[in-house]
Amino acid sequence: MVKAQLPLIEELQTETWWTDVTPEMLESIRRQLRDLINFIDREEQAIVYTDFIDELEELEEVSVPTHQTGFSKQQYCKKVETYIRENQNHVAIARTKTQRTVNLL
Numbered sequence: 013m014v015k016a017q018l019p020l021i022e023e024l025q026t027e028t029w030w031t032d033v034t035p036e037m038l039e040s041i042r043r044q045l046r047d048l049i050n051f052i053d054r055e056e057q058a059i060v061y062t063d064f065i066d067e068l069e070e071l072e073e074v075s076v077p078t079h080q081t082g083f084s085k086q087q088y089c090k091k092v093e094t095y096i097r098e099n100q101n102h103v104a105i106a107r108t109k110t111q112r113t114v115n116l117l
Contacts (some may be wrong), residue, residue, distance in 0.1 A: 017045060
């Protein structure tokens with residue numbers, strides 16, 4: 013399994029592969045190599061430190077609405093009340109209306 017992925021692993025160790033890398037490329041590599049994680053010796057695994065600068069593109073300020081569109085509390089209450097009326101014979105709803113507790117034992 014590792015031998016089959018060895019050319020890819022060697023290619024990933026070069027700086028040229030990492031030039032102009034995209035998130036899609038990284039996802040593809042992740043999927044190709046994820047089964048090899050089981051072969052890493054946990055005790056010999058070295059800590060890797062990275063030092064890079066995150067480059068941002070143009071920033072744009074956007075306004076985010078603070079309320080949900082398409083949601084009406086009154087409409088929701090109507091739907092709940094209708095459901096309860098239509099299912100008033102259901103054991104859970106009947107017990108809730110009469111405030112009886114359920115004996116589980």
